[in-house]
Amino acid sequence: MTVPNPPVWEYAPAPESRDIANLKPGYRPFVDGEFVEGSGEPLKSINPATEEVLAEVSTASMSDVDIAVRAARRAHDEVWGPMSGTERAKYLFRIARLIQERARELAVLETLDNGKPIKESRDADIPTAAAHFFYHAGWADKLEYAGLGPDPRPLGVAGQVIPWNFPLLMLAWKIAPALATGNTVVLKPAETTPLTALVFGEICQQAELPPGVVNILPGAGDIGAAVVEHPGVDKVAFTGSTEVGKIIQRAVAGTPKRLTLELGGKAANVVFDDAPLDQAVEGIVNGIFFNQGHVCCAGSRLLVQESVAEELLAKLRYRVSTLRLGDPLDKNTDVGAINSREQLTRIRELVESGDSEGARRWTSPCALPERGFFFAPTVFSDVHQSMRIAREEIFGPVLSVLTFRTPDEAVARANNTPYGLSAGIWTEKGSRILWMADRLRAGVVWANTFNRFDPAAPFGGYRESGFGREGGRAGLEAYLDA
Structure with a gap:
């Protein structure tokens, strides 16, 4: 079959203003409700479309991981775990609304840091991230009716490591169900795309989330490994390559930690x-x-x-x-x-x-x-x-x-x-x-479609694509001790 050459369409440039991102010269880890100076080696976040340095990011060290896990444990035991589901839901709804209010800023920052087209950040990533918080807020006071046991309880502290392809959306996939079920979080964003995750720390402050409930530690793979292996972490969730997933599975084997892995694919x-x-x-x-x-x-x-x-x-x-x-x-x-x-x-x-x-x-x-x-x-x-x-x-x-x-x-x-x-x-x-x-x-x-997602639909794989589900009622189970 012969198809004619496509017509040459001339599109006038339609650039989104990068000023909307409110880009800062430096970003810092978010620990126990505050932005702190990390004691790790600073890294430079690069715009992949221009190779320019966007910002310098202060990174965490091993001691910072321990401080963050202890803060998360204290917040779980004293505040977030005992809090009623109804009260937790209010915080998640507040976070969802703040993501919506700051959607344009987050979309531009995501595109600068990641390299994806602005129309994807604007129309897919950021709205879906907000949708996950809205959806899981609705579950927070209904967990006993989820069919996951008569008395579902949070596991405790969740250590989460996310990839660079959907930085804020993967954060939402991880943090929203963890908070809805009463867990606290220590999250390590990808080394090349930490900026929207750290701005999420600002959103936690705006939402007046209790200190220690969410902690965000930028850094390289050694910091992710330290989060996974820390004895104070009860649940590990990882999205990334199959090779790293296997390393994490070996590290967690023989411990009481719960584990979910969302790995590679060849669909x-x-x-x-x-x-x-x-x-x-x-x-x-x-x-x-x-x-x-x-x-x-x-x-x-x-x-x-x-x-x-x-x-x-x-x-x-x-x-x-x-x-x-x-x-x-x-x-x-x-x-x-x-x-x-x-x-x-x-x-x-x-x-x-x-x-x-x-x-x-x-x-x-x-x-x-x-x-x-x-x-x-x-x-x-x-x-x-x-x-x-x-x-x-x-x-x-x-x-x-x-x-x-x-x-x-x-x-x-x-x-x-x-x-x-x-x-x-x-x-x-x-x-x-x-x-x-x-x-x-x-x-x-x-x-008859592809790449369609909904927060109410569970997502996950088999074999070398990992195990466990994220999203939907099934995704709650990974964060509950029912």
């Missing part, structure tokens, strides 16, 4: 020959190029039924060629910057392996900015399951396309991965959707 997006192809193309693009592919559940493997593969690929390449890559603060931008030089190097290395192993590479003709960490959207066809690009998580804007002939073969290929976080199905047959969903080994299966 299959399965398109049958009866699928609405134009709709499927939009879902495929959203599934892999949203947030530059920095999504654990990204649909990075496209499985297409052979009879429509050529037509779908032509439509897909045309659609990808229309994506606008550039300044993340421009409201017209579809694809922003890769979060770090380290991640860009890994993406390039895996893409080169696809070339060397014989896959057919197509790259969007979009121009790349002269500065910053950018990678053009890329689609590989003629991919075989043995290739690295079909097996390893690239965590970037790179799609691998494989084909299948029968539904049984689609299931076998989709499940031929050590991961099991998510999957997508595109077909007009409801019976086929149910048949496939029952056989796909994935924690979340989307039907």
Whole structure:
């Protein structure tokens, strides 16, 4: 199938003002209700779109971890744990409203620190973060009716480590259920994206959250390890790479600590020959190029039924060629910057392996900015399951396309991965959707859509994608001793 070249549209620049972020020259850890000078080695937060230094961040040391855990324990035992669910809910509602009130500021700061397009920060990340606090506030006084035991009690102090791809949203996924269930928190944000997490400390102060209930410790991986291994932590929650997840699981083994892990993925997006192809193309693009592919559940493997593969690929390449890559603060931008030089190097290395192993590479003709960490959207066809690009998580804007002939073969290929976080199905047959969903080994299966989330819906994986659920009633269980 031949698709004409896309029309050349000229978009006038529509930049959001960076002044809205209220960027400060320095940021400090948030411990026991106050911003303190950390005793760790300071780090510089970098704008991945320009490589400029945004701010210097004072980081925590091992002694700071101990101080934060002790503050969280005291707050749990004396204030937050004994507090009624009704009173806890008031604080969570207040936090949710403050996130909404400061939404534009948080969105711009997130885009500066992370590199994602402002329209994603503005329309997805920040509103969903507020929604998680609203949702969990509603549960705070209803835990005894959640079906999790007659007398559900908080575990105590939760140690939480979050990644750089959705900094504030991952914070909300972790902190909201912990607070709703009566736990206190020591959270370590990602080294490259600490700024919105530290501004969340300001929101805690504005909400008059009791001191010690939330503590935020910026730093490198050693600080995350110290939080995980601290004997005063009762519950560990981690989102990040499978490799680090395995290290955490070994560290927690043999201790009474509860553990949930949300790790990597290599999701299959399965398109049958009866699928609405134009709709499927939009879902495929959203599934892999949203947030530059920095999504654990990204649909990075496209499985297409052979009879429509050529037509779908032509439509897909045309659609990808229309994506606008550039300044993340421009409201017209579809694809922003890769979060770090380290991640860009890994993406390039895996893409080169696809070339060397014989896959057919197509790259969007979009121009790349002269500065910053950018990678053009890329689609590989003629991919075989043995290739690295079909097996390893690239965590970037790179799609691998494989084909299948029968539904049984689609299931076998989709499940031929050590991961099991998510999957997508595109077909007009409801019976086929149910048949496939029952056989796909994935924690979340989307039907004729992709990357749709709701705070009331549990999210999590199987096998090397981790265990435990976040969101919904099921997500409360991880923070309760029922």
